[in-house]
Amino acid sequence: MALYDLFSHPVERSYRAGLCSKAALFLLVAAALTYIPPLLVAFRSHGFWLKRSSYEEQPTVRFQHQVLLVALLGPESGGFLAWSTFPAFNRLQGDRLRVPLVLVRWRKNNCGFCH
Template sequence: DSLLKMPTLYSHTLDISYKASICSKAFVFSFVTGVLTFLPPLFIAYRSQGFWQRIDSYQEQPEILFKQDCMFLLQTSNRTNLGWSTFKLFNRFLESGIRIPLIKIFDGGSYKQDL
């Protein structure tokens, strides 16, 4: 086989380069694609307070919703019961031991609704 192979007398590499003006659709597409590859991630990182968050603090005000039901019962040293409740049946059960309380509202100074 090696005897039948012909030797190479001349070789030339083919170098083709395509050029386009700045106003062509191909250049505009390449430029817009390049800009959209880099700028949106940078804007997203900037708007989210940077790439690495160094200090973080989080404070939460819990939302507490009360059913507005309560029951107080005290037993004195001579075994009598004193109390009050928002349940009418329990108040009837206490009879003479019922005590009507004075209710004050404290907001905790947060100026947010606690009810």
């Protein structure tokens, strides 16, 4: 069974207030808060799009007494000499292994990276 509209009447209500009323003041404040804070955020953050950025970080340096040294003999010969503090790496080098004299001098609190 189909239903038919027998009667309809649209209701329209409008409310009016003067320019110096509380409702008009509220409407003005609400409109100002809609537009001004985003503009202030954009101004304070120097725009919405990042134009240039940089990042610096101070590394934490811990001396662990581990060394890997590879010395190239020249571009034409293609050979190299190697040494490290890792015994397994030294065993792999065979006759290219050279054991240098290594001295370590540690000065506490004089290093720019140490704390």
